[in-house]
Each structure stands twice: as structure tokens, then as C-alpha cells.
Amino acid sequence: RKEVEQDPGPFNVPEGATVAFNCTYSNSASQSFFWYRQDCRKEPKLLMSVYSSGNEDGRFTAQLNRASQYISLLIRDSKLSDSATYLCVVNEGYSTLTFGKGTMLLVSP
Amino acid sequence: GAVVSQHPSRVICKSGTSVKIECRSLDFQATTMFWYRQFPKQSLMLMATSNEGSKATYEQGVEKDKFLINHASLTLSTLTVTSAHPEDSSFYICSAQRARSNEKLFFGSGTQLSVL
Numbered sequence: 001r002k003e004v005e006q007d008p009g010p011f012n013v014p015e016g017a018t019v020a021f022n023c024t025y026s027n028s029a030s031q032s033f034f035w036y037r038q039d040c041r042k043e044p045k046l047l048m049s050v051y052s053s054g055n056e057d058g059r060f061t062a063q064l065n066r067a068s069q070y071i072s073l074l075i076r077d078s079k080l081s082d083s084a085t086y087l088c089v090v091n092e093g094y095s096t097l098t099f100g101k102g103t104m105l106l107v108s109p
Numbered sequence: 110g111a112v113v114s115q116h117p118s119r120v121i122c123k124s125g126t127s128v129k130i131e132c133r134s135l136d137f138q139a140t141t142m143f144w145y146r147q148f149p150k151q152s153l154m155l156m157a158t159s160n161e162g163s164k165a166t167y168e169q170g171v172e173k174d175k176f177l178i179n180h181a182s183l184t185l186s187t188l189t190v191t192s193a194h195p196e197d198s199s200f201y202i203c204s205a206q207r208a209r210s211n212e213k214l215f216f217g218s219g220t221q222l223s224v225l
Contacts, residue, residue, distance in 0.1 A: 034213055043202050043216040044153065087153065089214070097143065097206070097214065101152035 004090050006100035013107055017078045021103045023088030024070045032091040033064055033071045037084045038102065044087055047073075078107045112136060113205050115217025122193060123225055130188045130220045132203030138183040139205035143214070144176075147200040159186040193224045 003026045013019045025033075036044035048055065050062040050071045061074040075082055088100035112135040120128050132142055142159040157178055158166045165178035177189040186205075190197055200221050204214040 038153075041200055041219070041221065043219045045216070046213050049213060085152075097155075099153050099155065 004088055004098045004100040006086075006088050006103045008101055008103060010104040010106050013078050013105070015078055015080060015107055015109055017107075018074065018076045019078055019105060020072055020074045021086055021088075021105075022070050022072050023100050023103075024068075025088075025090045025098070026069070027090070027092050027098075028066075028069060030069075030090045030092045034089040034091070035060075035062055035071075035073050036087040036089055038087055039084050047086070075105075078105075080107050080109065083107045113139075113203065113215045113217045115203050115220060117220060118218060119221045119223075121223045121225065124194050125192055128190045128193055128222060130190075130201055130203070130222075132186045132188070132205070132217050134184045134205045134215070137205075137207050137215075139186075139207065140183060142180060142186040142203055142205045144178065144186075144188050145202045145204070147202065153202065156188075161186075190222065193222070195224045198222055198224045 005024045011019055033050040035047040037047045038044040048057050048062050050064045052064050054063045059076045063072045083106050085102040085104050087102045090098045114133045114135055116131050122128055140161045144156045145153045146156050147153050155168050156171045159178045159180040161180045161183050167173045175191055180186040200219050202219040203217040206214055
């Protein structure tokens with residue numbers, strides 16, 4: 001069974017902190033990877049794709065480690081508005097997508 | 110950018126009625142659409158994969174006769190919750206992927222179903 005595993009959290013951090021989430025996947029043939037952000041009772045929104053070389057978008061950095069089969073998301077200088085659930089999504093090939101269960105982040109003042 | 114439109118956004122119905130939810134890809138063709146359900150404080154759970162022109166593939170534990178999926182065109186998939194009961198109350202979300210693509214999913218805005 002192909003799986004995508006995430007720590008459900010919640011991760012409780014103060015404003016300004018740096019926090020990192022990992023996501024492991026079991027299918028070594030997985031082709032593409034994404035981090036989505038989901039607010040309560042809303043649809044998930046793409047936060048960033050994860051590229052082999054790693055990529056950064058402002059305070060957010062995503063990394064892919066194919067050898068160990070995990071992806072990571074680093075958030076620097078956390079804001080209150082970063083509080084959400086972060087979903088790891090793995091594309092295993094055409095139309096085969098697997099979601100992690102999500103990691104909840106709570107940023108407090 | 111690509112947009113997926115989902116309607117209605119909220120439904121309140123009596124137990125025993127059927128509810129249809131539409132998911133449209135507005136500016137791209139989606140041979141495959143996905144239907145998810147999310148209960149409060151839980152993760153998205155894939156219910157079924159909807160393939161244009163063929164039968165949907167249902168995840169284990171999802172009743173295909175209760176959750177009817179029709180994907181009659183490259184831009185429209187519908188989910189019908191038949192004879193809805195209070196335990197079917199949930200947040201239903203669809204998503205679509207461009208045909209023959211490994212790129213990101215595009216999500217509808219979700220439908221909050223409340224069955225009284």
C-alpha cells in the first residue's frame with residue numbers, strides 16, 4: 001500500500017519562530033510533490049511545488065530527499081496567519097495522487 | 110490560472126433526500142477528477158476517482174451506490190449523495206488535474222453538506 005505519512009501535530013509555536021515539517025512517502029517511483037495549505041472548512045490551496053534541487057518562496061523552503069523518500073517544509077519567522085493544516089501531496093504518476101493526513105500548525109502571539 | 114468551480118457551496122437537506130454536487134473545470138480539460146470528503150478536524154479522505162467516459166473508481170469503504178459519480182464530459186463531474194443521512198454531513202471537495210499532466214491539483218471551493 002502506497003502511503004504518505006505526516007506528523008499530525010499540532011505544532012504550537014510562537015510568532016517569529018522557525019518550524020519544519022517532514023513528510024515521508026513509500027513509493028520510490030513517485031514523480032512530483034507538493035505542499036498544500038488548508039484552512040478550516042476551506043479547500044486546500046497550493047503552497048508550493050517541491051523540486052529536486054529544493055526551492056524557496058519567501059519565508060517558505062521546500063526540500064526533497066529522494067534517497068530517504070521524504071519532503072520537508074520549513075517556515076521561517078512564523079506569522080499568526082500561518083496557522084493552518086499543511087498537506088503533503090505525492091503524485092505517483094498520471095492521476096495517482098496520495099495525500100498525507102496533514103500537519104496542524106498553531107502560531108501564537 | 111486554471112479554475113475549478115464547485116456548486117453548491119452549502120446544502121442543508123432533510124434525511125432521505127438526494128443531493129447533487131457539481132464540479133467544473135472552467136478553462137482546461139480534466140480527464141480525471143477526484144472527490145474527497147472531510148469530517149471536522151480530520152484530513153481529506155479520497156472517496157473516488159472520476160474518469161471521463163468510464164466508471165469511477167471508489168476507495169475502499171465508499172459505497173458506490175450511495176455516492177453516484179458521473180463524469181460525462183471533460184469539464185464536468187457530478188457527485189450525487191443518494192438518500193442522505195445525518196452521518197453523510199461533511200465537507201465535500203472536488204479537484205481536477207489537467208489531462209496527461211503531473212502538475213498540481215486544482216481544487217473546487219468545497220460543499221458543506223448538512224443533513225438534518
